[in-house]
Amino acid sequence: MSFYESLMILERIPFKELWQKYTREDVMRALAKEKLDKEDLLALLSPAAGQHLEEMARKAQRITRSHFGHAVQLFTPMYVADYCVNHCTYCSFSAIHDFPRKKLTLEEVEAEAAAIASTGLRHILLLTGESRKDSPVGYVKDCVKVLRKYFSSISIEVNPLSMEEYKELADAGVDGLTLFQEVYHQETYSKLHVKGPKRNFRARLDAPERGCQAGFRSVNIGALLGLYDWRQEAFMTAMHASYLQDRYPGCEISLSPPRFRPYLGSFNPESDVTDRALVQIILAYRLFLPRSGITLSTREPAELRDRLVHLGVTKMSAGVSTEVGGHTSDGGTPQFEISDSRSVPEIRDMLYSSGLQPVFKDWDILAESSMR
Amino acid sequence: MQDALHIGGKALSSRLFIGTGKYSRNTLIPEVIARSGSEVITVALRRVDPSSREENILSHIPQQMTLLPNTSGARTAEEAVRIARLARAAGMGNWVKIEVINDQRYLLPDNLETIRATEILAAEGFIVLPYMSPDLSAAFRLRDAGAAAVMPLGAPIGSNRGLRTKELISILIEEAGLPVIVDAGIGRPSEAAEAMEMGAAAVLLNTAIATARDPLGMAEAFRGAVAAGRQAYLAGLGPIQQEAEASSPLTGFLNV
Ligand code: SF4
Numbered sequence: 001m002s003f004y005e006s007l008m009i010l011e012r013i014p015f016k017e018l019w020q021k022y023t024r025e026d027v028m029r030a031l032a033k034e035k036l037d038k039e040d041l042l043a044l045l046s047p048a049a050g051q052h053l054e055e056m057a058r059k060a061q062r063i064t065r066s067h068f069g070h071a072v073q074l075f076t077p078m079y080v081a082d083y084c085v086n087h088c089t090y091c092s093f094s095a096i097h098d099f100p101r102k103k104l105t106l107e108e109v110e111a112e113a114a115a116i117a118s119t120g121l122r123h124i125l126l127l128t129g130e131s132r133k134d135s136p137v138g139y140v141k142d143c144v145k146v147l148r149k150y151f152s153s154i155s156i157e158v159n160p161l162s163m164e165e166y167k168e169l170a171d172a173g174v175d176g177l178t179l180f181q182e183v184y185h186q187e188t189y190s191k192l193h194v195k196g197p198k199r200n201f202r203a204r205l206d207a208p209e210r211g212c213q214a215g216f217r218s219v220n221i222g223a224l225l226g227l228y229d230w231r232q233e234a235f236m237t238a239m240h241a242s243y244l245q246d247r248y249p250g251c252e253i254s255l256s257p258p259r260f261r262p263y264l265g266s267f268n269p270e271s272d273v274t275d276r277a278l279v280q281i282i283l284a285y286r287l288f289l290p291r292s293g294i295t296l297s298t299r300e301p302a303e304l305r306d307r308l309v310h311l312g313v314t315k316m317s318a319g320v321s322t323e324v325g326g327h328t329s330d331g332g333t334p335q336f337e338i339s340d341s342r343s344v345p346e347i348r349d350m351l352y353s354s355g356l357q358p359v360f361k362d363w364d365i366l367a368e369s370s371m372r
Numbered sequence: 373m374q375d376a377l378h379i380g381g382k383a384l385s386s387r388l389f390i391g392t393g394k395y396s397r398n399t400l401i402p403e404v405i406a407r408s409g410s411e412v413i414t415v416a417l418r419r420v421d422p423s424s425r426e427e428n429i430l431s432h433i434p435q436q437m438t439l440l441p442n443t444s445g446a447r448t449a450e451e452a453v454r455i456a457r458l459a460r461a462a463g464m465g466n467w468v469k470i471e472v473i474n475d476q477r478y479l480l481p482d483n484l485e486t487i488r489a490t491e492i493l494a495a496e497g498f499i500v501l502p503y504m505s506p507d508l509s510a511a512f513r514l515r516d517a518g519a520a521a522v523m524p525l526g527a528p529i530g531s532n533r534g535l536r537t538k539e540l541i542s543i544l545i546e547e548a549g550l551p552v553i554v555d556a557g558i559g560r561p562s563e564a565a566e567a568m569e570m571g572a573a574a575v576l577l578n579t580a581i582a583t584a585r586d587p588l589g590m591a592e593a594f595r596g597a598v599a600a601g602r603q604a605y606l607a608g609l610g611p612i613q614q615e616a617e618a619s620s621p622l623t624g625f626l627n628v
Contacts (some may be wrong), residue, residue, distance in 0.1 A: 060384045065583045068528045069394020120424055152421070217445070249475040250447045291477055361421040363445060366454050 002206045003243045007184065009264045010239060010280065013042075015185040015232050022046035031055055036288045041238055044284040045231045053279055060286040060312045067291050072351055072357045073315045074344070075123035077117055077157070079324045080104045081141055084129030084198030084282035088182070092335050093129045095196065095367060099333045102324040103134060109146045115327040119319055119344035122361035124151045125178060127335075130159035130198060137165045141172050145369050148173045153363040155218070159197070167212035168350040176209035178220040179204070180228030180256065185228040190194070200286065208240075212248035219244065219251055220295055225273045225281070226260030242300035245289070254315065255285050261299050261336040275304060279311065286312030296359035298340040305340050306350055332357065375606065377573055379551060380467060380499030380520045386411045387568065388598040389553065390591070391432040393419070393576025394530075398432040400587060405434060408591035413437050413467050414576065416444040416513065417459045425619060430464070440501065442469040449488035456493050465559045468493060469523065470502040483510040483526045487517055494518025503555055506540035511548040521550055521573065529559025538570070546569045561590075561597030568601025569609060 022042065026050045030040035043049060046347065049056065081103035083091040092099075104112065124147055128135035130149060140158055147154050155176030156169065166177065183189040186201055194200045211219045220239055223233040234257070241253045259273050273281075278300075285294055294311045298320040305316065320341070323332030342350070351358045374377035376383035382539055387495060389412040392401060405413065413433055420441075421428055433439065441459035446452035449472060456468040464591045470493070472485040486502045486511060494500045514522050526540050527533035535541065545552045551573035558564050564575045575598060584590035 065394075066532060066579055069530075069582050070581065071397040095411065120427060122421060152418075217447075245477060249477060252476045291479070311555060338589045352397060357395060357397050358427075359419065360424060361419060361428050366451055366456060 002209055003240050004202050006239065006243055007205070007236065010236065012034070014066060015229070015235075016303070018042065019046050019231060023049040026049055027052050027243050030287070031059055037297040038239065041235060041284060041288045044287055045235055045280065051279055052242070053283065054261065056287060057279070057311050060283045061310055063290045064312045064314065064318075066267075068314050069257065070356045070357050071359045071362075072309055072313065073123065073362050074121060074291075074318050074347065075125055075155070075315065076121055076152075076317050076319050076344075077169075077322070078112060078116060079127045079322060079332070079335070080109055080112075080129040081131070081135040082324045082335070083131040084196075084199040085131045085133070087191045087194040087197065089194060090182075090224070090331070092333055097333075100126070101129075101140075102332055103274075104143075104325055106142055106146055107327070108325055109143050110149075111280065111328045112325055113147050116319070120360045121319070121344060122152040122349075123155070123363070124153070125155045125157055125176075125317075126174075127157045128159075130196070131162040132159060132197075137161060137168065141169060141340075143366060144169065144174055147365055148365055152361050152365060154365065155195065155220070160204050161210070163210040163214050166216065169217045171367055173365045175216060175363060175365065175367075176218040176220065176310060177216045177255070178209070179207050180222045180258070181205060181237070181240070182224045184223055184240070185231055186292040188228045205240075208244060208286035209247075212244055212251045216296055217252060218222040218254060219248075220256055220293070222258055224258055224367075225278070230273045230277055230281065233285060238285055241285075241292060243291055245292070252293060253289075253316040254295050255289070256297065257281050257285070258297055258299050261339070267312045271322050278304075284307060284313050295312035297345045298338040299336070301339040302342055302350075308352065308355065311352060316347070318342065319344040375553065375602070377390050379501075380476075384411050384574075386436070386595075386598075387514055387574040387602055388564070388594055389414065389555075389574055389576035390581060391576065392416075393435075393444075393578055394582035395587065398427075401429075401432040401627065402434060403588055404581060404591045405437065407588045407595065408581070409595045410591075411436070411438055412441050412467075412574075414440040415464070417441050417455050417462070417464070418445045420436070420459075420462060420464070424461055435493050435584045438467060439464050440467075440469050442503075443489070444471050444473075444478050446470075446472050446489075447474050447485075448472065449485040449492065452489040453492050456489075457533035458494075458499060464485070466500065466501045468496060470500060481525070482504055483507055484508075488602050490514050491517040501553065508536045508540075508543055508547055511550075515548060519550065521554050522548060522552050523553045523576065525555050525556040526563070527567050529556045529596050530557025531557055532580060533557055534559055535566060538566075541567070541572070542570050561593045564594055565597040565601035565604075569604045570596055571605050574598075588602055 026043040030043045157178040295315040322334040348358045390410045441457040441464045443452040468522040526534040552568040555576040
């Protein structure tokens with residue numbers, strides 16, 4: 001039994017008719033409850049709830065403050081390789097795009113790490129394109145060895161791996177896994193993932209669970225919002241998170257609500273996720289999963305990020321470059337365009353002036369290593 | 373010092389322990405300490421970054437405070453032990469609050485792993501204060517393992533729901549044979565006072581102060597409440613009468 005079986009059942013929900021059925025009363029009932037169920041989540045994602053964002057926001061803020069206080073954890077992604085064997089319709093790194101690919105040497109990784117660490121950040125998210133050949137587990141592990149000299153928490157966002165491979169990386173000091181399903185709607189998924197191993201929907205869907213089994217401390221999942229109906233995608237993401245949380249109570253499950261961004265190609269998404277929609281999604285996540293982390297990337301513009309930190313967000317990236325080696329050189333191809341290009345000190349100051357505390361360090365790698 | 377709380381060779385005059393985790397900025401901490409009168413402050417080792425002068429939480433804590441590093445983030449006894457050793461190596465002293473939590477939804481402690489970690493760390497000379505679910509046999513085991521006190525939860529962390537576990541905590545106070553410090557769940561000064569009236573040795577708070585509209589005012593309110601509750605306990609609360617006492621005994625005629 002994996003989330004896939006649950007998903008098959010959830011897919012039978014007649015979403016299109018259902019969304020219209022929810023009323024103000026359903027939304028209010030969900031808001032009055034302490035422990036929300038699937039029905040409440042649907043109500044909070046429905047058009048009816050769109051009229052009650054303020055009430056949702058008040059409760060979301062209260063819950064967030066009592067569980068997380070005023071702390072917002074900062075991290076930054078670090079791209080080490082952009083080789084990719086997949087063809088995803090919406091991404092610059094897709095194998096069909098012709099641009100000079102890069103993979104950092106370990107010396108370059110070290111220089112990049114030192115540059116990022118000098119900004120005070122202690123949490124890093126190591127990213128590669130998806131290529132077992134060009135950025136295999138061994139390479140990721142070598143990078144981790146370098147990174148742990150500079151960072152106190154290392155997460156990875158790489159192609160889905162086996163449980164044993166995840167375990168190997170956890171033993172090397174990786175404590176977090178980020179893996180986006182991109183699209184939970186299976187038909188759309190196979191349309192958008194034209195070529196490569198990523199076409200295997202189920203292999204991807206089950207990977208976060210393998211990460212939990214391998215002992216990662218935190219697992220971050222998400223749908224790339226805009227690729228299919230956002231209400232349904234947000235619902236499936238939250239159900240996936242709650243599935244993992246129920247089975248792996250020791251693992252902190254976080255959610256990301258990334259919106260589709262311009263990239264090298266010309267694909268345009270079907271579903272337009274407005275700012276209001278994004279707010280509704282974040283609030284629904286927070287109310288349904290009160291203790292989950294919610295991660296906000298620099299895909300969102302600065303002004304919007306400044307508002308969203310009050311509504312449930314607990315982790316955000318800062319000082320971001322989506323290019324390989326982008327912190328020490330330039331000229332790489334960004335995976336997508338970012339919207340908030342503020343530096344770490346700028347984000348830190350923004351948080352302080354919003355009455356929030358930027359947390360640069362929130363973990364210590366405990367895995368034994370000869371490097372320590 | 374009158375009515376001091378003796379733990380780990382220290383005599384503490386304040387019975388209010390505070391946390392550091394949820395403030396809007398660390399620069400508030402010195403004043404919260406001053407207004408609360410607290411002498412013990414818990415800090416998550418995971419948040420301590422000695423390499424960062426500006427953001428290092430320890431640089432905001434006055435010298436005279438007793439540091440109580442906690443093992444927040446630990447999911448097993450082994451992890452807690454490793455974190456405690458790192459804290460000692462980082463110069464944070466030899467007090468440690470064991471937190472072993474395997475449930476990210478309610479953040480309830482794992483008593484079994486907590487007992488294991490306590491055994492190891494007490495044997496290594498740490499002054500161990502374990503965060504626990506209020507269970508008497510677990511408290512006995514923690515005492516036997518060498519804990520300096522036990523810290524049962526009043527309600528889940530951050531919930532501000534007060535003394536939901538009151539009955540169990542009062543059993544610990546009566547039976548456990550070591551100081552009972554109520555940790556987590558206390559949201560109001562009246563609840564802190566109640567814990568102290570019951571005979572708790574101290575209370576530990578974070579969310580209630582850190583997320584108050586005016587944290588400094590709230591720190592002071594808790595200082596007063598803890599002192600008042602303690603004084604009431606020492607003064608001995610009058611017994612609660614279920615029925616009005618008849619002014620002349622109802623069975624007096626039997627003695628005639
Ligand atoms: S989304 Fe990931 S797998 Fe798809 S093309 Fe981009 S880098 Fe490759």
